[in-house]
């Protein structure tokens with residue numbers, strides 16, 4: 416069966432079926448489009464929502480291209496089966512621009528919008544009103560507190576964190592975050608759903624950056640500071656960490672890949688919350704690049720220059 420094959424290829428976990436069949440994803444950017452893709456590949460009905468319909472058109476295009484890459488690997492010698500897989504997965508993804516309307520038949524709503532607590536609060540209030548009582552609400556936040564995000568909803572027991580990694584179809588980890596009031600049933604459903612979309616799930620407490628970003632953010636920031644001081648060139652820092660520490664990308668390449676605006680959002684938020692923590696102090700070079708609109712791959716320039724897509 417095709418879903419089984421996909422899960423084995425893309426995750427070390429066994430194939431798991433989830434009771435969650437209808438997933439609404441809010442935010443059709445980098446992360447939301449990837450989450451939509453893995454859910455559709457797993458046979459689930461997906462509604463991908465963005466306030467910007469141009470973003471949705473772009474996301475559908477990139478999901479189609481990325482499903483093609485997946486199909487080429489799985490159906491190497493059967494291109495017709497590959498085409499069918501892409502067409503069937505794409506057909507499971509509907510798009511919409513109204514988050515409340517799109518959540519009315521959801522079993523799970525995953526939020527992947529901008530990393531801003533006020534904007535997330537406004538959205539979750541709407542979702543809490545609109546989604547069916549049984550639906551789980553989850554945030555893909557990189558750095559905000561799940562308890563703080565869920566403070567505006569009534570269903571705190573059905574709220575948690577589902578933190579995916581970029582690029583979602585390739586990265587095998589999913590951090591499942593338990594808030595103070597997340598019920599055991601919700602936690603189990605989130606773990607099961609994560610496995611059903613081919614991810615290896617780990618359990619995280621609601622601590623800043625969970626596991627990966629608590630380690631990764633200071634590492635990337637230290638690399639930017641090292642470059643800012645002129646201790647080594649950007650290229651040499653990246654080569655060092657790839658060849659000397661075995662990372663697939665160097666820290667500055669990764670910062671450009673994630674987006675320097677996202678880097679700054681995270682750092683500013685943590686600095687405000689933990690002003691005495693040296694590791695979270697603002698970085699003038701990062702602020703300068705963001706102010707100049709040099710946000711990394713997505714704008715064609717960050718620490719490096721890129722061809723605009």
Ligand SMILES: CCCCCCC[C@H](O)CC(=O)SCCNC(=O)CCNC(=O)[C@H](O)C(C)(C)COP(=O)([O-])OP(=O)([O-])OC[C@H]1O[C@@H](n2cnc3c(N)ncnc32)[C@H](O)[C@@H]1OP(=O)([O-])[O-]
Pocket residue numbers: 481482484485488556557558579580581582583584585586628631632633635636663664669673677678679681682
């Ligand atoms: C202040 C600090 C801020 C931190 C921010 C944290 C942000 C966040 O919360 C956490 C993160 O996400 S942290 C970020 C965590 N992320 C990281 O750390 C990423 C680190 N980087 C990597 O792991 C690799 O460089 C990549 C996988 C990105 C590209 O690999 P590569 O070798 O350089 O280039 P390649 O040859 O092109 O691709 C290789 C294979 O992948 C396949 N493929 C690619 N994209 C695909 C897609 N969208 N769909 C489907 N498939 C896709 C491709 O087909 C190929 O398959 P094959 O079977 O080999 O032919």
Ligand SMILES: NC(=O)c1ccc[n+]([C@@H]2O[C@H](COP(=O)([O-])OP(=O)(O)OC[C@H]3O[C@@H](n4cnc5c(N)ncnc54)[C@H](O)[C@@H]3O)[C@@H](O)[C@H]2O)c1
Pocket residue numbers: 441442443444445446447464465466467470514526527528529530531534538555556557558578579580581672673674677
């Ligand atoms: N970029 C990463 O590597 C990464 C990795 C893991 C988690 N995250 C987290 O995922 C979230 C999204 O990040 P991204 O990189 O995909 O951002 P992005 O900027 O690529 O996409 C966000 C999308 O949300 C849309 N949006 C904003 N407000 C909305 C609303 N109220 N309703 C519907 N759509 C709305 C925007 O139009 C935009 O298209 C953030 O919380 C981020 O911290 C990012």
